[in-house]
Amino acid sequence: MKTILLITGVLAVLMGLLWIGQGLGYIHWPASSSCSTSGRGHCVGEYWPSSGSC
Template sequence: MRLSRRLLMIAGAIAAFVGLFWIGQGVGIIRWPSSSFMIGQYDWVLIGTITAVAGLVAILIARRMRR
């Protein structure tokens, strides 16, 4: 149980970080790499938001699991 809790926490943190990165690129705040097709595309704001929320939900579930 301890390993699954830790893996869920790590996966949630990675998903939240990636989601925030995609939001930043979709809005145009993050312009790296400069040739990215995601920059300024508002579809990626929606996809990033869903991914970040899913990551945060995974973190909350992992925190509520028994130790």
């Protein structure tokens, strides 16, 4: 159980970092991502890992 929670936590942090990178314009993957073109993508990515909501 501990391993599953650890993997889930790491994946959540990585997803948040991806969203922050897309919102700030550092990451342009995938090309069709809405975070890549919106100016507020970094806001969603910053708070998602700590709030637990999407």
